[in-house]
Amino acid sequence: MANTCLQLTGFVLGFLGWLGIVIATATNDWVINCKYGLNTCKKMDELGAKGPWADCLISSGTNHCVFLTQLLDLPAYIQTTRALMIMGSFLGLPAVGVILMSLPCINLGNEPQRSKTQRTVIGGIILLIVGACGLVSTVWFPIGAYQEQGMMAFGFSLYAGWIGTIFVLLGGCMLTCCVSESHSRAYQDNNRFYYSKNGTNSSVPGAPSANHAKSAHV
Numbered sequence: 001m002a003n004t005c006l007q008l009t010g011f012v013l014g015f016l017g018w019l020g021i022v023i024a025t026a027t028n029d030w031v032i033n034c035k036y037g038l039n040t041c042k043k044m045d046e047l048g049a050k051g052p053w054a055d056c057l058i059s060s061g062t063n064h065c066v067f068l069t070q071l072l073d074l075p076a077y078i079q080t081t082r083a084l085m086i087m088g089s090f091l092g093l094p095a096v097g098v099i100l101m102s103l104p105c106i107n108l109g110n111e112p113q114r115s116k117t118q119r120t121v122i123g124g125i126i127l128l129i130v131g132a133c134g135l136v137s138t139v140w141f142p143i144g145a146y147q148e149q150g151m152m153a154f155g156f157s158l159y160a161g162w163i164g165t166i167f168v169l170l171g172g173c174m175l176t177c178c179v180s181e182s183h184s185r186a187y188q189d190n191n192r193f194y195y196s197k198n199g200t201n202s203s204v205p206g207a208p209s210a211n212h213a214k215s216a217h218v
Contacts, residue, residue, distance in 0.1 A: 004104050007104070007120060010124065013171030015096050016167050017134075017163075017164040018096060018127075018130065020165075020167065021088050023157070024164060025085040025086065028051025028054045028056055028157065029157040031154060032152060032153045032155050033050055033150075052141070053082075077141055077143070077144030080140060081137040084134075085161075088130040091130050094126065096123075098119055098120075098122060098123035099120060099124070102123065104116075124171070124172045127169075134161055134164060135165050
């Protein structure tokens with residue numbers, strides 16, 4: 001029962017975290033920047049938003065974005081963020097699929113439980129890779145943007161990326177560590193050896209010893 005709850009919780013966290021990373025990848029509201037200070041820019045209606053794909057100017061409820069198409073001229077933090085977030089978004093899909101097919105409520109023929117547990121651990125490892133991609137991107141991007149443009153504030157996309165990264169890492173840890181450890185303890189209990197008083201061992205409790213068998217023939 002505990003193993004099932006861990007799998008379900010890890011799956012839900014991983015799925016929600018992956019959605020957060022996809023939202024952060026597809027949007028450009030990562031950091032909000034301004035030349036004069038955020039309060040002044042809000043009054044002047046000259047806020048800017050920056051993301052991996054475009055620089056936007058927010059004024060009077062409209063967004064005017066300039067897409068960053070010059071790949072060779074982009075800073076390293078933007079190129080790295082693009083590559084890692086795309087990789088994390090694509091890896092999250094097979095990870096969620098593998099974990100979903102490993103849930104106790106889904107059976108693929110007469111598949112043994114050990115195979116399902118191994119598949120769950122593989123899905124958890126992929127989630128950890130997705131979380132690592134999101135963590136590096138969501139930390140490095142605001143640092144690079146601050147060094148390049150100075151004063152700024154965090155945007156909606158960056159918060160979505162942070163929350164998604166935390167959820168994915170938690171789900172991956174639960175599936176990789178807790179589920180495999182729980183299965184290992186259950187496997188050891190099923191293969192426990194029992195020892196008799198005169199030193200002989202038996203895999204089944206209550207099995208007759210060799211000395212008892214000899215005494216029966218005397």
